[in-house]
Amino acid sequence: MALIYTDGERWSALSDVERQGIYNRYRALAEDAQKAGVMAGGDELGPTRDATTVRVREQETLVTDGPYAELKEALGGYFLFECESTDEALDWAARIPAAEHGAVEVRPVYVDPAEVQL
Amino acid sequence: MKYALLIYGDETAWADFSEEEKAKLRADVMPRWNALFDELGKADPNVGGKELDHGGTGRVVRVVDGERVVTDGPFAETKEVLGGAFFVELPDLDEAIRLAALIPSAETGSIEIRPIAG
Numbered sequence: 066m067a068l069i070y071t072d073g074e075r076w077s078a079l080s081d082v083e084r085q086g087i088y089n090r091y092r093a094l095a096e097d098a099q100k101a102g103v104m105a106g107g108d109e110l111g112p113t114r115d116a117t118t119v120r121v122r123e124q125e126t127l128v129t130d131g132p133y134a135e136l137k138e139a140l141g142g143y144f145l146f147e148c149e150s151t152d153e154a155l156d157w158a159a160r161i162p163a164a165e166h167g168a169v170e171v172r173p174v175y176v177d178p179a180e181v182q183l
Numbered sequence: 184m185k186y187a188l189l190i191y192g193d194e195t196a197w198a199d200f201s202e203e204e205k206a207k208l209r210a211d212v213m214p215r216w217n218a219l220f221d222e223l224g225k226a227d228p229n230v231g232g233k234e235l236d237h238g239g240t241g242r243v244v245r246v247v248d249g250e251r252v253v254t255d256g257p258f259a260e261t262k263e264v265l266g267g268a269f270f271v272e273l274p275d276l277d278e279a280i281r282l283a284a285l286i287p288s289a290e291t292g293s294i295e296i297r298p299i300a301g
Contacts, residue, residue, distance in 0.1 A: 066233060066235060068258065068265065070258050070259070106231070108185075108187065108270060108299045108300075109299065109300040110187055110297045110298070110299060110300065111297055111298035111299065111300050113297070115297065115298050116295055116296065116297050117276060117279070117280065117295070117296040118293050118294065118295050118296070119280055119283040119284055119289055119293070119294045119295075119296065120289055120290075120292075120293050120294070121284050121289040121290045122290070126280070126284040126289075128280055132295055132297075133189070133191050133261075133263070133293045133295040134191075134259065134261045134263075136259055136261075138258075140189065140265070140297075142300075145233070151242060155242060155244055155251075155253060158244045159244050159246055159251045164244050164245055164246040165245075165246045165247075167245075168243050168244070168245050168258050169243070169244045169245075170241045170242070170243050170244075170256045170257060170258040171241060171242045171243075171244060171256075172235045172236055172238070172240060172241040172242075172256065172257070173235070173236040173240055174233050174234065174235060174236065175233075175234040175235055175236045175237075175267075
């Protein structure tokens, strides 16, 4: 999973044309990944100002407005790439436009050894 | 509205357990996860979700002046790190909060609810 971290304020400050250009690059990347057979999903998350955080402590549900952590660069979306190796996943992740100004974290999806059918 | 339920947990506590202890803890809490999967499936038959491998397996990619820079993850240096997520279509935020509170990790960590754009 390629987790995309970006600065929401920077994004808001862009013009519509600039934003459109970036969306086009995301679309092109998704199409290339599709063609290569590695595209397994992805989503763009709404802004962190629309986030709600839920915790349960001593059986009580505590709800707060806002994201889990106030970071300059917050999780803004993800791609799911089905790859043979981390290196291959890193190649795809480096093509995500946000890698140029934010950061992309590549993390393997956990597979429970007990659930792997041989 | 489609929501992402982002699961944040403290991995350092988990890392201290032996494989046997982890297996036992997983088995103990499994019925609650299964009950949660039922609830999520009732709310949205197309619910998706992924569990991520622990934060130490992450690699962070940035492209600086056209050059790829890879560092060890996780990206965010927070006590609790993203460990997984559900992606679910729900009528409103209240329902998202109700389901988030049923996630066993809500008792020890935090669940961040984010609307999915588009």
